[in-house]
Amino acid sequence: MAMKSTNPFESDRRAMIDRQLRRRGIREPRVLEAMDAVPRHEFVPAEFLPEAYEDRPLPIGESETISQPYMVAAMTAAARIDPGHRVLEVGTGSGYQAAILAHLGARVVTIERNSRLSEEARARLARLGLKDVVVITGDGTRGYPPGAPYNAIVVTAGAPGPPQALLDQLADGGRLVIPIGGLRQQILQVIFKHEGQYAVRDLDPCQFVPLVGEHGWPLKEGG
Numbered sequence: 039m040a041m042k043s044t045n046p047f048e049s050d051r052r053a054m055i056d057r058q059l060r061r062r063g064i065r066e067p068r069v070l071e072a073m074d075a076v077p078r079h080e081f082v083p084a085e086f087l088p089e090a091y092e093d094r095p096l097p098i099g100e101s102e103t104i105s106q107p108y109m110v111a112a113m114t115a116a117a118r119i120d121p122g123h124r125v126l127e128v129g130t131g132s133g134y135q136a137a138i139l140a141h142l143g144a145r146v147v148t149i150e151r152n153s154r155l156s157e158e159a160r161a162r163l164a165r166l167g168l169k170d171v172v173v174i175t176g177d178g179t180r181g182y183p184p185g186a187p188y189n190a191i192v193v194t195a196g197a198p199g200p201p202q203a204l205l206d207q208l209a210d211g212g213r214l215v216i217p218i219g220g221l222r223q224q225i226l227q228v229i230f231k232h233e234g235q236y237a238v239r240d241l242d243p244c245q246f247v248p249l250v251g252e253h254g255w256p257l258k259e260g261g
């Protein structure tokens with residue numbers, strides 16, 4: 039896929055791949071190649087450009103964040119994306135995770151509840167030539183039935199439990215990658231669906247912003 043961007047941060051990106059990803063056990067060549075190809079600095083606000091490839095999440099406005107590079111790579115590896123897979127992402131944010139999934143050849147639908155972020159992400163992804171990513175504004179805890187069933191669903195916000203709608207919208211053999219736990223601390227889980235049964239595997243501890251919605255955390259007063 040053609041990605042319309044020059045490479046001003048090439049050495050930062052290489053260092054990110056070696057120190058943050060390879061050394062921590064991300065081995066899948068296609069995931070490493072996608073993390074190398076997608077220009078993360080295009081997804082962060084101008085004031086954070088010098089920190090674009092640092093080992094942490096960064097603010098993107100609206101009290102939300104673009105996830106830490108390692109977490110994006112770990113979730114992508116856990117989702118085991120093959121070209122042509124139908125993939126749902128819940129929590130578009132900046133659009134970075136969606137761009138990585140699309141770079142792997144997935145047909146991506148991504149849902150964001152914050153309309154300002156979803157509009158910005160849609161424009162950014164189009165500008166970068168990622169025309170095949172569909173950005174929806176709405177409550178992703180309900181999934182997106184028109185695109186189902188999905189080979190993989192990646193949730194990039196922390197949930198109190200796996201939303202039933204997302205389990206229902208997984209294809210047989212599909213996997214849900216989702217941080218599950220409390221408001222401040224979660225465990226990244228991968229939930230496999232096979233002949234209507236589910237198997238859960240715990241991956242890394244993590245700290246995500248809350249998944250807010252009908253089948254997530256309740257919206258705070260004024261939030």
Ligand code: SAM
Pocket residue numbers: 102103104105128129130131132133134135136149150151152155176177178179194195246247248249250251252254
């Ligand atoms: N994947 C994003 C990226 O690559 O930049 C980072 C996502 S950020 C950690 C979590 C996002 O989930 C926030 O933008 C937040 O607004 C969104 N979110 C929270 N609850 C949601 C819901 N029910 N449906 C859709 N998006 C939700």
